[in-house]
Amino acid sequence: MNTLIIMTCVVVFTIIMILKMVDKKSEYIKWGLGVECGCFYSSRFTVNKQGITLIGYQKVLGVDSPIQYSVVEQNWWGKTKVYGQVVVYGDYKSPNCFNIAFTNIPYGEEYRIEVLSNCNISRGKIKIMTE
Secondary structure, eight states, X not given: OHHHHHHHHHHHHHHHHHHXXXXXXXXXXXXXXXXXXXXXXXXXXXXXXXXXXXXXXXXXXXXXXXXXXXXXXXXXXXXXXXXXEEEEESOBOTTOOEEEEEEOOOSEEEEEXXXXXXXXXXXXXXXXXXX
């Protein structure tokens, strides 16, 4: 009886963890920039198909304020290699989002999205589509 309860708990826990992992791939990454913090880095992700698509929304203080999105690879001591950059101006609010395709990115696991602003107050969210 006890082993049945333990096995049931393990199965339920495994199903919950798998659902969280699947749901995490569709979540947006929220970011905010300002005077004190002009740069944001996403968590690491893997590129399998030599490209990614970035889907996002942003709100900036000034209409002409640029936000730069870059695909970067960082090694363990912080050396950064840039694989693609794009600058997005102005606000993108729901339902209007921006779509940015980055191609010719080598296969790898140490990629991040760098969001950069020149001391402008801004916030937004992005989704990284790797397939």
